[in-house]
Amino acid sequence: MRAILLRRAASAARVDVLLYTQSFARTGEILSSSLLHVKQMHARCICFAESAVKVPHASVTPSVHAGNLAHYKCTRSYASDTDAYLSLVRPLSSNKLSSIGFHRVGIPILGVDSPEIWTHHKDLRPCQAILDEVSAKVEPSVILIDGKLIAERIKQEVAEEVARVKSQTAGKVPGLAMVLVGLREDAKTYVWSKKKACKEVGIESFEENLPEDSSEEEVVNVVGKFNDDPSVHGILVQLPLPKHINEERVLAAVNVEKDVDGFHPLNIGKLAMQGRSPLFVPCTPRGCIELLLRSNIDIKGKHAVVIGRSNIVGTPAAMLLQQHQATVSVVHSYTPNPAEITNRADIVIAAAGVAHLVRGDWIKPGAVVIDVGINLIEDPSAKKGYRLVGDVCFKEAVTKASAITPVPGGVGPMTIAMLLCNTLESAKRAFGISDQ
Amino acid sequence: MRAILLRRAASAARVDVLLYTQSFARTGEILSSSLLHVKQMHARCICFAESAVKVPHASVTPSVHAGNLAHYKCTRSYASDTDAYLSLVRPLSSNKLSSIGFHRVGIPILGVDSPEIWTHHKDLRPCQAILDEVSAKVEPSVILIDGKLIAERIKQEVAEEVARVKSQTAGKVPGLAMVLVGLREDAKTYVWSKKKACKEVGIESFEENLPEDSSEEEVVNVVGKFNDDPSVHGILVQLPLPKHINEERVLAAVNVEKDVDGFHPLNIGKLAMQGRSPLFVPCTPRGCIELLLRSNIDIKGKHAVVIGRSNIVGTPAAMLLQQHQATVSVVHSYTPNPAEITNRADIVIAAAGVAHLVRGDWIKPGAVVIDVGINLIEDPSAKKGYRLVGDVCFKEAVTKASAITPVPGGVGPMTIAMLLCNTLESAKRAFGISDQ
Numbered sequence: 001m002r003a004i005l006l007r008r009a010a011s012a013a014r015v016d017v018l019l020y021t022q023s024f025a026r027t028g029e030i031l032s033s034s035l036l037h038v039k040q041m042h043a044r045c046i047c048f049a050e051s052a053v054k055v056p057h058a059s060v061t062p063s064v065h066a067g068n069l070a071h072y073k074c075t076r077s078y079a080s081d082t083d084a085y086l087s088l089v090r091p092l093s094s095n096k097l098s099s100i101g102f103h104r105v106g107i108p109i110l111g112v113d114s115p116e117i118w119t120h121h122k123d124l125r126p127c128q129a130i131l132d133e134v135s136a137k138v139e140p141s142v143i144l145i146d147g148k149l150i151a152e153r154i155k156q157e158v159a160e161e162v163a164r165v166k167s168q169t170a171g172k173v174p175g176l177a178m179v180l181v182g183l184r185e186d187a188k189t190y191v192w193s194k195k196k197a198c199k200e201v202g203i204e205s206f207e208e209n210l211p212e213d214s215s216e217e218e219v220v221n222v223v224g225k226f227n228d229d230p231s232v233h234g235i236l237v238q239l240p241l242p243k244h245i246n247e248e249r250v251l252a253a254v255n256v257e258k259d260v261d262g263f264h265p266l267n268i269g270k271l272a273m274q275g276r277s278p279l280f281v282p283c284t285p286r287g288c289i290e291l292l293l294r295s296n297i298d299i300k301g302k303h304a305v306v307i308g309r310s311n312i313v314g315t316p317a318a319m320l321l322q323q324h325q326a327t328v329s330v331v332h333s334y335t336p337n338p339a340e341i342t343n344r345a346d347i348v349i350a351a352a353g354v355a356h357l358v359r360g361d362w363i364k365p366g367a368v369v370i371d372v373g374i375n376l377i378e379d380p381s382a383k384k385g386y387r388l389v390g391d392v393c394f395k396e397a398v399t400k401a402s403a404i405t406p407v408p409g410g411v412g413p414m415t416i417a418m419l420l421c422n423t424l425e426s427a428k429r430a431f432g433i434s435d436q
Numbered sequence: 437m438r439a440i441l442l443r444r445a446a447s448a449a450r451v452d453v454l455l456y457t458q459s460f461a462r463t464g465e466i467l468s469s470s471l472l473h474v475k476q477m478h479a480r481c482i483c484f485a486e487s488a489v490k491v492p493h494a495s496v497t498p499s500v501h502a503g504n505l506a507h508y509k510c511t512r513s514y515a516s517d518t519d520a521y522l523s524l525v526r527p528l529s530s531n532k533l534s535s536i537g538f539h540r541v542g543i544p545i546l547g548v549d550s551p552e553i554w555t556h557h558k559d560l561r562p563c564q565a566i567l568d569e570v571s572a573k574v575e576p577s578v579i580l581i582d583g584k585l586i587a588e589r590i591k592q593e594v595a596e597e598v599a600r601v602k603s604q605t606a607g608k609v610p611g612l613a614m615v616l617v618g619l620r621e622d623a624k625t626y627v628w629s630k631k632k633a634c635k636e637v638g639i640e641s642f643e644e645n646l647p648e649d650s651s652e653e654e655v656v657n658v659v660g661k662f663n664d665d666p667s668v669h670g671i672l673v674q675l676p677l678p679k680h681i682n683e684e685r686v687l688a689a690v691n692v693e694k695d696v697d698g699f700h701p702l703n704i705g706k707l708a709m710q711g712r713s714p715l716f717v718p719c720t721p722r723g724c725i726e727l728l729l730r731s732n733i734d735i736k737g738k739h740a741v742v743i744g745r746s747n748i749v750g751t752p753a754a755m756l757l758q759q760h761q762a763t764v765s766v767v768h769s770y771t772p773n774p775a776e777i778t779n780r781a782d783i784v785i786a787a788a789g790v791a792h793l794v795r796g797d798w799i800k801p802g803a804v805v806i807d808v809g810i811n812l813i814e815d816p817s818a819k820k821g822y823r824l825v826g827d828v829c830f831k832e833a834v835t836k837a838s839a840i841t842p843v844p845g846g847v848g849p850m851t852i853a854m855l856l857c858n859t860l861e862s863a864k865r866a867f868g869i870s871d872q
Contacts, residue, residue: 264705265701265702265705265706265709265712266701266702266705267705268705268708268709269700269701269702269703269704269705269706269707269708270701270705271705272704272705272708272751272755273701273704273747273751274745274746274747274751275747276701300770301770301771301772303777309710309758310710311709311710311711315708315709315710319708322745322766322768325768325770326770327765327766327767327768327770327771327777328765328766329763329764329765330758330763330764331763332758332761332763334736334737334761334762334763335737335763336737341739341763
C-alpha cells in the first residue's frame with residue numbers, strides 16, 4: 001500500500017528528490033525523517049508525509065507537497081535509495097536546510113512551502129466511533145446532510161437543462177473528454193464512474209486511452225485535439241500521469257475555457273478576487289457550498305473555519321465561503337491550536353486528509369460540519385480489510401453539531417455532480433445559451 | 437471632493453449603473469441608498485460607498501466595487517441622474533434585488549459581491565488621537581516599525597544589486613515603464629515619485645503620456661510597445677483610465693512577465709496556491725510582510741487577522757501570511773464582531789480604508805499592528821485643511837501593541853520600494869541572472 005502511494009506520489013509530480021516522512025520523534029520543532037529516494041542532485045525536491053496521504057479518489061490527488069522547495073538546490077550528495085536519516089527542521093529554516101546541503105535560490109518573500117503534517121494535532125484518545133460510526137445514533141435535532149440525495153437532485157436538474165440545451169441547439173449536447181494515460185485500475189474506475197454519470201444526464205463523454213509509454217508530445221496532442229473539438233466543453237486529464245510526462249505542461253495545455261476541474265491558477269486567482277468571475281469553480285469545494293446552500297444554511301456573517309489548505313479543496317473552499325460573506329479562518333498543520341480555533345466556528349469544513357483529526361471538542365455546539373475527508377483505515381471486520389472514514393470523528397461531532405455530512409454519502413457524491421454542472425455551464429457558454 | 441471621487445469611480449470601472457450609498461438608516465439589514473447615476477438598463481451595475489472611499493494614492497485605487505452584480509440585469513427603468521431613494525438590502529438578497537428590478541443571471545455558486553461598508557463597525561467614541569497622534573508618546577517597550585528607514589535600506593540593497601546586474605550585463609539596467617493617460621495632477625505626482633525612486637537606485641524609467649482623448653487602441657498599442665521592448669522589465673498603467681477606455685482590457689494587455697504590480701489573476705492565483713510561485717507579489721502586501729520579516733517578527737504559527745479583503749492589499753496579504761505559516765482570519769465589513777476576532781490576533785494587518793476603524797480594544801496586548809490605511813480627514817489646523825491618518829487609532833493601539841507602524845511613515849514608503857524590487861527581479865529573470 002505504502003509502496004503504491006509512494007510510486008503514485010513520485011509519478012504525480014516528476015520528483016527527483018523525494019523526502020518521505022513517516023514518523024516524528026516528538027511534536028516539537030525537530031522531526032526525524034527518512035530520506036527515501038534521492039536520484040539526482042540540483043533537482044526538484046518534494047516532501048511527502050504519509051500521515052497526510054489521502055486515499056486516491058476522483059476528487060483527491062495524493063497529498064504530495066511540491067512546494068517552494070523548488071527554490072532550494074541541494075548541493076550535497078546523498079546515496080540513491082538510501083534510508084539514511086535526515087534531521088529536518090519543521091518548517092525547514094534556511095539555516096537548517098543549509099546545514100543539510102540545501103541552499104535557497106528563490107524568492108524569500110514567499111516563505112517556505114513545507115509539508116502539511118498533522119500528526120501532532122491528532123488526539124491519541126481512540127475515537128470510539130471508528131468501527132461503529134455508521135450505526136451511530138443521530139439525535140433527531142441534528143440535520144444529516146444527505147450528499148447522495150442532493151447530488152441526485154442536481155443530476156436531475158442538469159439532465160433537464162441538458163435537454164433544454166439540446167432542444168435549443170437542434171440536438172447539440174455538452175461534451176466531456178477524459179484523457180487517461182496508462183492502465184491503472186483505479187483511474188479506470190474513476191473514468192468509468194464519470195462516464196456513467198455523464199450518460200445519466202445526457203452529457204456526451206469522450207475518452208482517449210493512451211499507452212503508459214506515450215510521449216509528453218502525444219498526450220499534449222490529444223489535449224490539443226479536444227481543445228479544437230467544438231463538441232468537447234470540458235477536458236479532464238486523469239492524474240497522476242506517468243513520471244516521464246511533465247504534468248504541469250500537460251495541464252497548462254488544457255484550454256482554460258474547458259478547464260472544468262477549475263484548478264488553473266487563472267481560475268483560482270479570479271475566484272480569490274473581488275469583481276472577477278472564474279470560468280469554473282473546483283468541483284469538491286463547490287460541492288461543499290452547494291450542500292450548505294441547498295440545506296438552507298446561512299453563510300453570510302458566520303465564522304467559518306476551513307481545516308486544510310490544499311489547492312483543490314481547502315483554499316478554494318475558503319475563497320467561496322468568503323464570497324458568501326463568511327468570516328473565514330484557515331487552520332493548517334502549523335496552527336498551534338486548531339481545536340481552539342475550530343471551536344469558534346459556526347461552519348467547519350474539514351479537508352485535512354487525516355482520519356478522525358477533528359474530535360467532538362473541536363466543534364462548537366450548534367455548528368455545521370462539512371467533512372471532505374475520505375480516508376482509508378484498516379478494519380479487519382470489513383470485507384476488503386479497510387473502510388472509509390472522514391476527517392471528523394462523526395460519532396463525537398454529531399453530539400455537538402446542528403448539521404453534519406456523513407462519510408461516505410456526504411461531500412463525496414457532490415464532486416461528480418459539480419463536474420457535470422461545470423461541463424453544462426461550459427457548453428452553455430459555448431452555445432451562447434443563457435440561464436432560464 | 438465627492439464629485440471627483442464619484443467621477444473617478446465611474447471612470448475606473450466603466451459603469452453604466454452606479455449605486456451610491458451615502459448614509460445608512462441604521463446598522464441593520466436595510467439601508468437607504470440613493471440611486472445616483474443610471475444611464476442605461478441591462479447594464480453593468482456597480483455599488484459605491486463613500487464610507488469606504490480611499491484617498492487616491494499610488495498604492496490604492498478607489499474603493500469601487502464592481503462585483504458579481506455584473507451577474508444581475510436591471511429590467512426596471514430608472515430616471516437618469518435621479519436621486520430617488522432605493523431600498524437596498526445588504527447584502528442584496530435575490531428576492532430583494534428582484535423586487536427592485538434586478539434579476540440574477542449569473543453563477544449562483546459565487547454569491548453576491550456586495551459593497552464593503554464599514555460604517556456600522558465604526559466606534560462613535562471620538563478617537564482622542566485624531567489631531568495629536570503624531571505627537572503621541574510611544575512607550576519605550578513598543579517597537580515603532582519605521583517603514584521609511586526600512587524602505588531606504590531596501591532601496592540601497594536594490595541599488596547595489598542593480599549595480600551588480602549592470603556589471604554582469606555590460607551596462608544593462610532594469611527598466612520600468614509608466615503609461616499615463618490624461619493630465620490628472622495627482623497621477624503625475626505618483627509617476628514623478630516613482631521616477632525619482634527609480635533614478636535613485638539606477639533603474640531606468642520610461643514614461644508615455646497620452647492625451648485624455650486617446651483611443652483604447654492607442655493605449656493598448658503603447659502597452660504593446662513596452663511589452664516588446666527588451667529594456668523594459670516592468671509596466672505600470674496609471675489608474676484610473678478615462679471612462680471611454682476599458683481598463684480590464686488595457687491591463688490584460690500587459691505581458692504577465694512585466695506585471696510588476698502583481699495584480700494579474702494568474703499571479704494572484706499562483707500566490708494563493710501551494711507549489712506555485714507567482715512572478716510578482718503585489719507591492720503593498722509585500723511591503724507589509726517585509727516590515728514583519730525585517731523587524732524579526734515571527735509569523736509562523738501565529739494567528740494573523742487581516743482587516744479588509746481588497747484585491748490589492750487584504751487578499752494578497754492574507755495569502756502571504758499563510759505562506760509564512762500563520763493561521764489567517766480575514767475580517768471584512770460583513771463580520772459581525774470584527775473587534776472580537778481582531779482581539780485574538782498576534783498580528784493585525786489593517787487595510788479597510790476607514791480612518792480610525794481599529795480602536796485600542798481591538799488589539800490584544802502584545803500584538804503587532806501593521807496599518808495600511810491612508811485616509812484623508814479634515815483638519816482645519818493643517819495647512820492643506822486635511823491630514824492623513826491610518827485605519828488604526830494609533831494613540832489607543834500603541835498602548836496595547838508590542839510593535840506598530842505609524843501613518844505616515846509605515847507601510848506607505850514600502851510600496852515604491854517593493855515596486856523597485858519587483859522590477860529588479862523581473863530584469864534579473866530576463867537577463868538570466870540568479871541571486872548571489
